[in-house]
Amino acid sequence: MEELPGALGTSGSLALRLGQAIFAVGSLLFMCLDVEFYSYTAFCFLVTIMGLVIPWSLTLAVVDVFSVFIRRPSRQRGILSIVVIGDWVLSFLSLAASCSTASVSSLLLASEGFCIGKLCTRYQLSAAMAFLSWFLSLSSSLFNLWLLPSV
Amino acid sequence: MEELPGALGTSGSLALRLGQAIFAVGSLLFMCLDVEFYSYTAFCFLVTIMGLVIPWSLTLAVVDVFSVFIRRPSRQRGILSIVVIGDWVLSFLSLAASCSTASVSSLLLASEGFCIGKLCTRYQLSAAMAFLSWFLSLSSSLFNLWLLPSV
Numbered sequence: 001m002e003e004l005p006g007a008l009g010t011s012g013s014l015a016l017r018l019g020q021a022i023f024a025v026g027s028l029l030f031m032c033l034d035v036e037f038y039s040y041t042a043f044c045f046l047v048t049i050m051g052l053v054i055p056w057s058l059t060l061a062v063v064d065v066f067s068v069f070i071r072r073p074s075r076q077r078g079i080l081s082i083v084v085i086g087d088w089v090l091s092f093l094s095l096a097a098s099c100s101t102a103s104v105s106s107l108l109l110a111s112e113g114f115c116i117g118k119l120c121t122r123y124q125l126s127a128a129m130a131f132l133s134w135f136l137s138l139s140s141s142l143f144n145l146w147l148l149p150s151v
Numbered sequence: 152m153e154e155l156p157g158a159l160g161t162s163g164s165l166a167l168r169l170g171q172a173i174f175a176v177g178s179l180l181f182m183c184l185d186v187e188f189y190s191y192t193a194f195c196f197l198v199t200i201m202g203l204v205i206p207w208s209l210t211l212a213v214v215d216v217f218s219v220f221i222r223r224p225s226r227q228r229g230i231l232s233i234v235v236i237g238d239w240v241l242s243f244l245s246l247a248a249s250c251s252t253a254s255v256s257s258l259l260l261a262s263e264g265f266c267i268g269k270l271c272t273r274y275q276l277s278a279a280m281a282f283l284s285w286f287l288s289l290s291s292s293l294f295n296l297w298l299l300p301s302v
Contacts (some may be wrong), residue, residue, distance in 0.1 A: 042254035095243065096250040103193035103251035104258055149300070 006062070006143035008083055009067035013140065017061035020136045021029035023051040024094075027129035030122045031101075039065065042100035043123070046130055049097040053090055053133060060140075077151045080144060087141035091134055157294035159211070159226065159234055160218035164291065168212035171287045175204040175245075178280035181273045182252075193251035194274070197281055203239055204284060220296040228302045231295060238292035241289035242285055296301075 005012035028050045039041040060083065067073060105123035108114040155162035179201045188194040211234065218224060256274035259265040 001206055041257055045254075054259075092246065095247060098253045099247040100254035103255050107255055107258060 004130045004143060005146050007147040008080060008144055009064060009072060011064075011068050013143070014061055014064035014068060016140045016143075017057045018065060020057040020133050020140070021054055023133035023136065023150060024050045024057065027098075027126045027133065028054070030126035030129065035119065035122065040104055041082065042104040044095070046097040046101045046126065049090070049093045050130060050133070053094060053137065056086060057137075075147075075151050077083055077148070080112050080148055080151055084141055084144045084148060089143065090125065091137040091141055094134040094137060098127045098134055101130065118151055126151035155294060155298050157290065158298040159231060159279055159295055160215060160223060162215075162219050164294070165212055165215035165219060167287050167291045167294075168208045168215060169286050171208040171291070172205055172212065174280045174284035174287065175201045175208065178249075178277045178284065179205070181277035181280065186270065186273065191255055193248070193255040197248040197252045197277065200244045201281060201284070202242070204245060204288065207237060207241060208288075217224060222250055226298075226302050228299070231299055235292055235295045238295065242288040242292055245281055245285040245288060249278050249285055252281065253278035 003010065006016060007013060028047060031037050031043060031050075037047060101123060105120050105127060106124070109120040114120070137142055154161065157167060158164060176181075179198060182188050182194060182198055188198060252274060255279060256271050259274070260271040265271070
């Protein structure tokens with residue numbers, strides 16, 4: 001089996017997973033810390049999805065750490081399919097969440113009296129981090145999809 | 152070459168393309184007719200993307216009509232790749248546009264004084280139609296991706 005950088009069990013995949021988790025945590029921090037996010041549906045959606053992305057990415061990062069540093073387990077087609085579909089669904093959901101957050105925060109920024117201090121900038125940063133997390137998640141999904149027929 | 156329903160050049164694909172175009176036109180009509188949509192970024196984004204989806208889907212529908220009713224041209228790998236990538240990009244863009252529109256319209260619905268009459272219901276219907284168009288576009292993309300290795 002050829003070694004595809006970014007596929008499950010390689011150091012490239014570990015970097016992608018860590019990137020996803022870091023960006024998702026950053027997005028959550030910008031959104032949740034000291035902000036009443038739960039009065040807007042789009043922000044609740046973002047928090048929910050980022051709360052799903054973090055455990056998913058960390059779990060797969062642990063698998064990658066095990067695979068890189070200890071012992072490469074044999075790849076199984078069923079497990080790889082589940083990983084591809086999970087990445088897929090999460091990437092769609094995080095794209096939807098980041099776009100919703102970005103549009104709502106730009107609307108709030110345009111209307112007077114909503115953004116006290118740098119509140120809307122924080123919303124926008126949160127959306128940007130969710131967008132980066134989406135991009136890395138899509139990359140993981142594509143790399144694993146590419147590997148799938150050869151397993 | 153086996154016949155996959157929904158792949159380029161079949162009647163299933165024709166139905167998918169017509170569905171995409173009809174939903175995109177419906178979304179545009181609900182958004183544009185008698186509404187000042189251009190004061191919101193998300194709505195302008197939706198109108199732009201739906202304006203891209205309509206010619207793309209109609210062009211491929213014409214290809215399907217030619218292929219179904221007149222003569223099946225031989226599928227070429229390069230053309231099929233372009234179709235898959237185009238569907239792919241447009242499906243991501245229309246998902247982003249529909250989610251942005253949905254979140255902005257629900258925000259406008261929640262705040263007082265913005266929705267005169269049934270304005271926000273129209274925005275929501277437009278977002279729903281863009282969402283359906285996304286779903287059909289994703290289906291087309293997946294069917295053609297499935298066909299791609301066998302060409």
